[in-house]
Amino acid sequence: MIRISPAVKHLFVKEFTSYFKTPLGHVFLVIFLFGIGYLTFEPGRGSFFYIREASLGPFFRHIPWMFLFLIPAVSMKLWAEERKTGTVELLLTMPVSVAEAVIAKFLASWAFIGVALLGTFPMVVTVIYLGSPDLGVAFLGYVASFLMAGTLLAVGGFFSALTKNQVVSFILTVVAALFLLMAGSPPILEFVSTVFPKYFVDLLESLSVLGHFDSIERGVFALSNLWFFSVMIVFWLYGSIVLLNENKAD
Amino acid sequence: MLEVKEVSKTFADFEAVKGISFQANRGEVLGFLGPNGAGKSTTMKVITGFLDPSGGEALICGKSITTERKEAQRFIGYAPENAPLYDEMYVREFLTFIARMREIESERIPDRLKEVLTMCSLNEVAFQKIETLSKGYKRRVSLAQALIHDPKVLILDEPTDGLDPNQKHDMRELIRKLAKEKCILISTHILEEVEEICDRCIIIGEGKKLFEGAPHDLKSKSNKGKIQDVFRAITLKTNVSGVSL
Numbered sequence: 001m002i003r004i005s006p007a008v009k010h011l012f013v014k015e016f017t018s019y020f021k022t023p024l025g026h027v028f029l030v031i032f033l034f035g036i037g038y039l040t041f042e043p044g045r046g047s048f049f050y051i052r053e054a055s056l057g058p059f060f061r062h063i064p065w066m067f068l069f070l071i072p073a074v075s076m077k078l079w080a081e082e083r084k085t086g087t088v089e090l091l092l093t094m095p096v097s098v099a100e101a102v103i104a105k106f107l108a109s110w111a112f113i114g115v116a117l118l119g120t121f122p123m124v125v126t127v128i129y130l131g132s133p134d135l136g137v138a139f140l141g142y143v144a145s146f147l148m149a150g151t152l153l154a155v156g157g158f159f160s161a162l163t164k165n166q167v168v169s170f171i172l173t174v175v176a177a178l179f180l181l182m183a184g185s186p187p188i189l190e191f192v193s194t195v196f197p198k199y200f201v202d203l204l205e206s207l208s209v210l211g212h213f214d215s216i217e218r219g220v221f222a223l224s225n226l227w228f229f230s231v232m233i234v235f236w237l238y239g240s241i242v243l244l245n246e247n248k249a250d
Numbered sequence: 251m252l253e254v255k256e257v258s259k260t261f262a263d264f265e266a267v268k269g270i271s272f273q274a275n276r277g278e279v280l281g282f283l284g285p286n287g288a289g290k291s292t293t294m295k296v297i298t299g300f301l302d303p304s305g306g307e308a309l310i311c312g313k314s315i316t317t318e319r320k321e322a323q324r325f326i327g328y329a330p331e332n333a334p335l336y337d338e339m340y341v342r343e344f345l346t347f348i349a350r351m352r353e354i355e356s357e358r359i360p361d362r363l364k365e366v367l368t369m370c371s372l373n374e375v376a377f378q379k380i381e382t383l384s385k386g387y388k389r390r391v392s393l394a395q396a397l398i399h400d401p402k403v404l405i406l407d408e409p410t411d412g413l414d415p416n417q418k419h420d421m422r423e424l425i426r427k428l429a430k431e432k433c434i435l436i437s438t439h440i441l442e443e444v445e446e447i448c449d450r451c452i453i454i455g456e457g458k459k460l461f462e463g464a465p466h467d468l469k470s471k472s473n474k475g476k477i478q479d480v481f482r483a484i485t486l487k488t489n490v491s492g493v494s495l
Contacts, residue, residue: 006350006353007351007353010347010350010351011351014336014339014347018336018338018339021338021339022338085334085337086330086331086332086334087334087335087336089295089300089328089330089334090328090330090334090335090395092299092300093298093299093300093323093326093328093330094323094348094351094352095320095323095324095351095352095353096351097319097320248300248301249261249295249300249301
């Protein structure tokens, strides 16, 4: 069994509870829950009432676009703030390694997004009340959203470790997240295929977070999807560790 | 207790610390002096394990900060420059967090908290948010977090910087009290402070050790007994009237 270092546990608790002590956490929860509710039911094609189906499809379809702006707002402070105020010195002179600190902070932010997702339960209740949805698919939709959130948080953590400026970290994360979401979209692939060879286009397509998200959200949970999200998270977290070891002194 | 051997630190192409060695023992307050940018803070960051040295090593109670980092760090209490703290936390909550991170058993934490809160005169602000505290209190919170695990070695980076004369006095009193059973390394550029609390001092300039000895040795080099003249003569490497090095 893997033994979790006590320092990771305590840092996780401190970070997780800090989301509920600062305005950031509350603002995030209100905007996320209100926004996703509005987008799901907003009048228009593809909205919940328009498709006349007791399905969570319209709800999950909007999740990536909410995350695109809201996740960078959560991740931007992960390291940028610590480095700007100098508390990183306090943290890393306690018996905790950079890797442990990166993991603890990442898990805390991920758990916070988990809470936000749990807060959308009235959606599920509504759908169950109105019809008999496939709950397995709904569950997978949540799994996909959670995994995507983890990936985007890991990306955001990396950019937060890159700069001391939270606004710069936010903007870089939005751009990177947009690229990862859109990597598999036809206009981009078409454009890229005019310049780059086919294997590069395939590689780009396989990097598409949205592609993997859609596949799980539709109810097809392939091991390759899980593998993709895990590799992405590990890759970006590892990047943060390397980066912090390099630039923590700046 | 604290042994620094030929520590050097290079950032890209800038050599901040060029092979500094010294030792300090229990019951001793070692003053770390030098102009701004001399490498005091960098040396302290290497000793505390925040930065990896480019060469040499530091031993804390026999444990190497490079190869046995976590073990060595358990012996160190460190108050960084400018007292960085988690502003959104309450004083008590913050110290509890540090105590847990420092692996103090939960049942011992209330006692330790009581002790450091009293020692650093923080009882009246224990339930206040750190961001609402004055500079003097923030310094004391920073010192309290360094003391919570009762470390053998205490490293204080400019602990009296920005305090008013009364607060400076209190801080020095506290350091003197702590010195009896700990090994304290304190950086400062306030020369009277060195005379008042340090048993020994080291002057560094441009990353090198320029002087090591007792404060009165330093003072005796000036026929006017002016320690700042000696400091200028050593760090600027110029002739200052009345000083013979």
